[in-house]
Amino acid sequence: MTYKGDIGVVSGRYHSLDTDGQGSSPRTVLEVFGRSKTGESVCLLISGLKPTFEISPMSVWNGTDVSPEVQQKIRDVEHLNGIVSVTGPTMKLTDLGQRPVWRVTAQQPYLVPNLRKSLSKSSWQIYSGDIPFLNRLFLDNGFGMHLSVNGTVVDRREQPDDDYERTRAVKKAGGAGRYSVDITVACDVGDLSECEPFPVPFRIFSFDLETSIEHETVLCAAACVEHLGTGVREEFSFRGEEASILENLTLVVRSTDPDIITGYNIDNFDLPRLNDRMQVLARSKDWRKRAQLFGWGRVEQCEAEAKRTRSGLFPRRQSTRAWTLAGRSVMDAWWQARMALRPQRETLSFVSNLLFPEDSEKHKMDVDASKMDEEWANRPDEVLEYCIRDAALPLDILGALQVVRRKEAVAAVAKVTFDTAANGSTSQLIDSLVIRLADAENIAVPLTGSAEAKEGQITGGYVHEVDAGLHPWIAVLDFKSMYPSIMIGHNICYTTRIDPAQPDQPIEGQEVHVAPTGARFRHQSVRKGMVPRLLEQLMHQRDVHKSALKQAKADGDPVVESFHDAMQYAVKILMNSFYGVFASGFYRFTHRDLGSSITAWARHNIKAIISQLEDEGHGVVYSDTDSIFVRSPVDSDAPSSIREDEYQARLDGDKAALQKYERWKQAKQSMIDFGLEIAERYSRDSAVLEFEKGLSVFFSHGAKKRYVGQVVWPSEEMLIRGYETQRTDSFSYLTTTMKKMFTHALSDEGDELVKYALERVKALREGRVDASELILAKSCKGRMKNGKVDFTKDYANPDSMAQVRVAKARIELGLGFTSGMKVSYIVTDATQRPMRVQPWLEMEENGGILQYDGQFYAERLAAALGRITEAFGWTAKELVSGNKQTSLFSF
DNA sequence: CTGGTGCCCTAC
DNA sequence: TTAGGTAGGGCACCAG
Secondary structure, eight states: OEEEEEEEEEEEEEEEEOOOSSSOOOEEEEEEEEEETTSOEEEEEEEOOOOEEEEEEOSOOOSSOOOHHHHHHHHHHHTSTTEEEEEEEEEEEEBTEEEEEEEEEESOGGGHHHHHHHHHHTTEEEESOSSOHHHHHHHHHTOOSEEEEEEEEEEETTSOOGGGHHHHHHHHTTOSSOOSSSEEEEEEGGGEEEOOOOOOOOEEEEEEEEEOTTTOOEEEEEEEEEETTTOOEEEEEEESSHHHHHHHHHHHHHHHOOSEEEOSSIIIIIHHHHHHHHHHHSOTTOHHHHHHHHOOSSSOOSHHHHHOSSSSSSOEEOSSSOEEETTEEEOOHHHHHHHHHOOSSOSHHHHHHHHOGGGTTTTOOOSOGGGHHHHHHHOHHHHHHHHHHHHHHHHHHHHHTTHHHHHHHHHHHHTOOHHHHHHOOHHHHHHHHHHHHHHHTTBOOBOTTOSOOOOSOOOOOOBOOOOOEEEEEEEEEEETTHHHHHHHHTTOOTTTBOOTTOSSOOOTTOOEEEOTTSOEEEOTTTOOOHHHHHHHHHHHHHHHHHHHHHHHHHHTOHHHHHHHHHHHHHHHHHHHHHHHHHTSSSOTTOOHHHHHHHHHHHHHHHHHHHHHHHHTTOOEEEEETTEEEEEOOOOTTSOOOOOHHHHHHHHTTOHHHHHHHHHHHHHHHHHHHHHHHHHHHHOBTTBOEEEEEEEEEEEEOSOTTOEEEEEEESSOEEEEESSGGGOTTSOHHHHHHHHHHHHHHHTTOHHHHHHHHHHHHHHHHTTOSOGGGSOEEEEOOOEEETTEEEOTTTOSSGGGSHHHHHHHHHHHTTOOOOTTOEEEEEEEESSSSSOEEEEOOTTSGGGGOOOOOHHHHHHHHHHHHHHHHGGGTOOHHHHHHSSOOOOTTOO
8 A cells, every 4th residue: 555645754763674594695774764744653774774884995096097906995894894895986076185085885884984984994085975874864854854755554453463464564664663653654765855844743742751859760640642734632630659650651651642742940940759659660681561650752662763772662862962762852941941941041931931831720830849848748639730730841842933844844844853942052963964965066074083183263254442431323233144144255165165185276366255363265266165055045035035024024924924034044943053163172173273264254354344433533433243323323313212201291281392302203214214325325235224213212231242222223222231131130129120220321311210210229238129030040951970960060159159059959959950051049137147038938928938138139239230320420339328328539 | 347169040 | 082163141150
């Protein structure tokens, strides 16, 4: 029976079939897991791919023919164990110019690392030798995560396996055993084709455990499964014997068959806990029992799968980054929320409140997690209710943040699996695009880490000194995609860099790009770089999605609109990732000259424009990397702000107020004209300067990366950068105070500003502020070491750090702590060293805080506000004392 | 009290 | 022992 359909690939792996001793040759089958457009889960068994890599002799190449010595060496390689064949040579571009490259086919992918090692010992240069075998399917065939399949059905979930008939069929097709999916399809690489991206009707499984603090056992569990195709959700809850809870949870995973597994902090808590409990409840030899407890992978519950250390039956932590298991993708809602929202605090209830303020009833804290054993003994029903709710909330969070659709878009643009987009590194995304192009253009792909180590840091962007104080009518100009534009404009690429060691130096008179650092790159007319070409394609792709988005908006089609929005956003993210990867010290296609040339050109460009503007008499107030804040030439007496009372007066028809408003509008218009004119005049082909914002007022106390502005064009809003209002390690009393002060500052209300600051500092010093407004929060690192957290690897002096002491206190109290999380605390006595702090206890009245150090908070508040009030004549000291001391020099 | 160091978090 | 970068402000701690 044939299968025809479109699927979205979640993840994949390979299965090696070694020779059976009856003359069959070894082969490798790819197992690709995903879900079809029609909603079935699918495992594709793909045959026809062989693991290969490339080699080139390190010896000198005369440029014409292969020496007999090299030919002999090739024959030696052919006879090595594990090698099937060597073909070639093909001429490829390497960092030493054109070289002959041979393609080596290995028997199995897992043999490649050792072959690589021994060949490089016998003076071979290795290329394309560290690319995961699964990736070859996508790289060699132009595929992304959305595939059209035309294959043969070898198994269906509902079919009985009488006499192991189905198992045999799957194994015959090269499978490892019956897969835990709806349909298993066998096909050849040729039976696959690329298909248009579509929203895959994924299933997401979210779960939560309640555990005993005393015994570390699982008390109860809940799960919620969402079908993205229909929006339907199913709920499950479990209590009773611990082993039966784990078994039932596993049964639900296997029967609902999700593509994505989520939960809140499952990476660091729930999954490790399930893993620990499985190890306690079943001996390692008893794989059957273990499979029943935690065999969540999309594969057969058999011994071979239980033994696999990577993407097998059991979820495993591959690195510190992410969990892997066969056929599914693990996505922690905590991590996603943290990345997208940067919340002040990271508890589930805090994040839920942030996202769904109107449903505050839904996420009220009604169970005290720190006294879970007691709660479970006294009111298990409420605890289970709470558990069910916390299993559902991660689905709401992922939905609100559109995480799945965004990752899917990244996967589609970068042409990788969903799992790679969700959990992979940036370099994997870039690799996916760059290696395709390298293969197409006969450019050898070096191994990761083969580049010379970068010594020290490269110099980054230029940041202009800020003039402290208020500045009226500032036009903000930005270079559009500055680093990508520079890479395109100057043809910066691994393949265009001119190295003195290369044999084919540019001929006399040939045009080259010379960076301010002296590094040289070939002109695009001689050889266009891969990276510039890719970036141009991505820029074009983004334009296409942007105009499709516009069209969908006009047509009133929200589904198409959000699709193109996600796609254009994914393209943007990807484009901006290029520089970082190429400037890193270890990426395969990098060289230290690439990154430093890009930033050198950037500094050169921006400094040139700044000095030209200043020569023209336009003062530059500030500039950071790709932006310029420049004074507009408006009348010096033109008003830049309208005070509250003047606004009222104008509405009441006051003549003077009306007139002032007219002059304000004129000033605004002249700023807009100026901004647009400057943008046009300073734009070049590959360096487009845009008039991004118009500010009626700009304020900074004189520190780089810290400023405030009143945006009046193209929209009206307050723009704040760097200040405490933006920081998640500040306390809310400070941030709200500062924000209000900024509105005073921008409205030219200096007196009100100082008065307000004084009042707020005073209230704090007198202890009239609620402790809940004084919560400090900082992230805390640490490494798990046999059940304990070790802080000494991450901190030179752990116990002097407030966040470490708070983390330790949390652990002591039986509250959760996992590495990287933010911990909240209140300073109770800062006169001692180190200062005394107390954790903020979410579920207790007033956070469990009885008193705080008012003097400490008042001083810290005054220090922050003082930097601003100083521009209006008041220092921090004066804010605390509440009056301006008449000093010796004040007469 | 000062300057150096370690750390966090932010702007690009 | 794992994989985007640098510039920068500011706080707490600690030695002298």
